[in-house]
Amino acid sequence: MNDTDGKKPLGLGGAARPGQVKQSFSHGRTKSVVVETKRKRVLVPKPGAPTAKPPGSGGPSQVSGDPSKRPAGISDAEMDRRMAALRAAKVRDVEDAAKRVVEEKVREEERAVRVAEAEAKAREEREHEEALRLKAEEDARHQRDAETREKKKEDVRKPAGSGKPEPIVDPAAAEAAASRAETKGVASVGPRKTDRDRVDRSTTTDRDARGKAKTADDVRRTGKLSLSEAMNGEGGRQRSMAAMKRKQEKARAKAMGIHAKPEKQVRDVQLPETIVVSELANRMSERAADVVKSLMKMGMMVSINETIDADTAELVVEEFGHRSVRVSDADVEHVIDTVVDSAEHLVPRPPVVTIMGHVDHGKTSILDAIRHTTVATGEAGGITQHIGAYQVRTDTGAALTFLDTPGHAAFTSMRARGAQVTDIVVLVVAADDQVMPQTIEAINHAKAAKVPMIVAINKIDKYEANAQKVRTDLLQHSVVVEEMSGDVLDVEVSAKTGQGLDKLLEAIALQAEILDLRANPDRAAQGAVIEAKLDIGRGPVATVLVQNGTLRAGDIFVVGEQWGKVRALINDKGERVEAAGPSVPVEVLGLNGTPQAGDVLNVVETEAQAREIADYRIKLARDKRAAAGAATTLEQLMAKAKADKSVAELPILVKADVQGSAEAIAQAMEKIGNDEVRVRVLHSGVGAITESDIGLAEASGAPVIGFNVRANAPARAAANQKGVEIRYYSIIYDLVDDIKAAASGLLKNEVRETFIGYATIKEVFKVSGVGKVAGCLVTEGVAQRAAGVRLLRDDVVIHEGTLKTLKRFKDEVKEVISGQECGMAFENYDDIRKDDVIEIFTREEIVRKLD
Incomplete structure (x- = not known):
């Protein structure tokens, strides 16, 4: 039967049958291939064999449930495995198809980029060719004009009637001919169209499926890399997709004028006395390598971590086109607020009263009586050895700040410090004593600080008290009290009985009212360090008297060569407070080190400022010490x-x-x-x-x-x-x-000499076993065997030593009195002569002590 009858051709069951397969290649190419397909032999299992169920399903699978369609000799498990493999293959086919779609989209984008670049390049070439053509025509026209002028000159120079007449030439036709002649030889100026085509064909290395040309620069591998391409190795390293996109963006930005070079920004560069190269580059916003290169051009071989002086840095800044601003290292302290407060911001503040005087005159006892405390009993030996700061409320509600200073001679600096930070000085003098050295010193400190003074004559309750004598003694030191027609207030008090303490407080309040003490509490705090210590568990602690502003917990401050952040504020009663206003003494916790007593505390804005100021002060102190050492000359060092x-x-x-x-x-x-x-x-x-x-x-x-x-x-x-x-x-x-x-104990003992006698040599004898022995006559005083001797010859000392022997006749004696004769021999000395004089003396050592 024929195929036209709709029936299958005759043949064996396993014969091959024709079919078509569509193949896909890179760059979007496809091809249909005729293949032969062959049916697999299907084996039917024997009747009664068990059927397999696919995984995940409750009933029998379609294949395993139909024994007529199952190959013979295959179990249910094998059949399920094959079905799973088939499903996985179908999933892979779907994924491959999706992957091919993505790759095709990427290839389309690449082709679009290449087309845009090719068009841009062709446009540039056309513009270039047009410019060359116009230039060639311009040159040809100039050349024709020059030849025309030369020809006219020759016609003028030719004699009339000579030769045949020249044919009349149309000027327009001549110019066209000359133009054609000129344009024939323009190959050296610009390529002809045929040459351009040949160049384009030679530079084209590849064409895509649509027939668009790709240059060698634009060739890029797409799709999967085959084994033959990898082994061939043609093309070498090729441009990536990102590079192609960057090139396209650059071309687009160039066309729009976006990437125009920005105008250089001129900066004000602050230059200290010395600066590190890297810091200089950072302040100029320039590359450190460029700054190093600039310094090398000046002949300085430096690295980015080396320091240069301000003059060199100024030259570098000017070379880079910036403006230099010279600053000093001391400018870091300008951040400290030194603005003078206006009158409307000032409010009254408590007075700061310093109690000064000689030791044991009752300074701390008076303060204890005012505060109703017993500080004096807690001090070692009953004397004050620290500066104490306290705040007291009077019966009228007024606040007073007291500073108690030591009276011992060793605490001179403490008394001077107390006078410098005070408003009023209370000079305590014992009525049963007189004006002592530390009293005079306290008077001098108060006068140097230019603060008013109030004299408190203490111990007035004693029987031997004489207040008038104290007033008279103060006259010798230019302190004239009111009772003696002066301007210094004086009050008779007794710390033991409390007599006169209310009058003392009234005098202090009166003096404070006269002074009209005011401060601004609404500004950055400033204060003086009264005392500083290192406390176990709390770290460095400073007793600070706030003089202006308000010190709060959390404030960042710098004090002397130290800085810190207020961790806590403790008042004089041991209570923790959140803030301390003017004239309030507090203990400040949170320092990074122990400051010096007398340093000034200033609050700043940031930790960086505080650290910078502290570092500058440390460097300044170190430089001063180094300068003091360097100023010493060699002669001074040797001396x-x-x-x-x-x-x-x-x-x-x-x-x-x-x-x-x-x-x-x-x-x-x-x-x-x-x-x-x-x-x-x-x-x-x-x-x-x-x-x-x-x-x-x-x-x-x-x-x-x-x-x-x-x-x-x-x-x-x-x-x-x-x-x-x-x-x-x-x-x-x-x-x-x-x-x-x-x-x-390091002092050498003092040696004192005492003269005891003289003796004259009458004769010199030579004794075997002893040596020379002088026969002497004691002319003055006494001669002793344990004494020291000097041998005088013509009133010149020629020997000093000790006696080896002293004999009277043949007997050894301890001493010989004046008018008697004796024999003397010197220890390790024999050069003795007649008429020499022997001086006899004793030595005594006296232990010395420092005054």
Whole structure:
């Protein structure tokens, strides 16, 4: 039967049958291929064989459920596996189809990019060709004009009637011919169309399915990489899709004029005295490598981490087109608010009253009576050794701030510091005593600080009190009280009975009203450090008297060479407060180190400013010390070394509880000594004695002095192991006396000579076994065997030594009186002659002490 009858051709069941398969290639090419298909042999299982169920289905599968369509000899599990493989193949076909769609889309985008680039390039070539053509025509026209002018000149020079007449030429036709002649040889100026076509054909390396040309620069691998392409290796490294997109964006931006070079920004560059190269580049917003290159052109081989001076930096800044602004390192302190407050912002503030006077005249007792406390009994030895700051409320409700200063001679700097930060000075003088040295010193401090003074004559309750004598003694120091027609207030008080204390407070309030004390509480705080210490558990603590503004918890401040952030504020009663206004004394916690007593506290805005100011002050102090050392000449150094050799030193190491005590002890130690011995303080600080202090003391052979502090456990162990002496004191009297006694031990004992007699040599004898023996006559005083002797010849001392023997006749005697004869022999000396005179004396050593 034929195929036209609609029936299958005759043949075996497994014969091949024709079919078509569509193949896909890169760049969107496809091809239909004729293939032969062959049916697989289907084996029918035997009847009764179990049927397999596909995974995930409850009933039998379509194939396993129909035994007539299942190949023979295949189990249900094998059939399920084959069906799963078939489904996976179908899923892969779907994924491949989706992948081909994505790849086709990418290829379309690439073709669009290449077409745009080819069009842009063709446009540029056309513009270039047009420019060349116009230039060639312009050159040809100039050349024709020149030839025409030359020809006219020749016609003018030709004689008339010579030769045949020239044919008349149409000028337009001549110009066209010349133009054609010129354009024939333009190949050297611009390529002809045929040459351009040849160049285009030579540069075209590939064409896509649509016939569009691709240049060698635009060739890019697309689709999967075949083994033959990888082995062939043609093309090498090719441009990525991202590079093509960047090129397209650059061309588009160039066409729109976006990437025009911006105008250079001129900056004001601040130049300190010295600056690091990298910091200079950062301030100019320039590359550090460019700055280094500029310095190398100037002949300076520097790196980015080296420092250059301001003059060199200014040259670099000008070379880069910026403006230089010279600043000083001291400008970092300009951030501290120094604005003068206007009158409307000022409000009344409590007065600051400093109590001064001689030791044991009752300063702290008066303050205790006013505050109803017992501070004096808590002080070691009953004397004040720290500056105490307290705030007191009077019966009228007025607030007063009191500073209690020590009266001992060693605390001069404390008294001076108290006078500098005070508004009113209360000078305490005992009525049963007289004006003492520290009283005079307190008067001088008050006059130097230019603050008003109130005289409190204390101990008026005693029987031997004489207030009038005190007033008279004060006249010698230019202090004239009101009772003696002066302008200084004086009040008779008794700290023991409370007599006159109310009058004292009234006098202070009156004086404060006259002064009209005001401050601005609504500004950055400023204050003075009254005392500083290192507290275990709390760290560095400073007692600050706020003078202006309000100090609050969380404020960032700088004080001397230290800085910090207020962690807590403690008032004089030990209570924690959130803020402290003008004339309020508080303890400030949160410092990074212990400041010096007398430093000024200023609040700043940021930690960076505080740290920068503190670093500048540290550097300034270091430079001052270095400058002081450098200013010493060689002669001065040699003289100092020679003096140091002749002066004995007692080195000590001082640790105290507060900064003021350490300062006072160091100053007291400097006053101990004379031209032969002195005390040298190797180190003074605040806080407990540590192991590092023991190490320093051991290296220097110095004792450690602890004033109201103790050594910690590691320090005690190290001191016992290394043999370092630690001495503890709580009263400055005892400390000064002990150090003075120890320094006195370095003094050499004084040797005193006492003349006891003269003897004249009458004859010289030679005795075997003894040597030369002088026969002498004692002419004055007495001759003793244990005494020292000098041999005088013509009143010149030629020998000084001791007697080896002293005999009277043949007997050894202890002494020979005047008018008697004796025999003398010198120790290790035989050059004696007749008529020589022997001077006899005794020596006595006297132990010396420092005054």
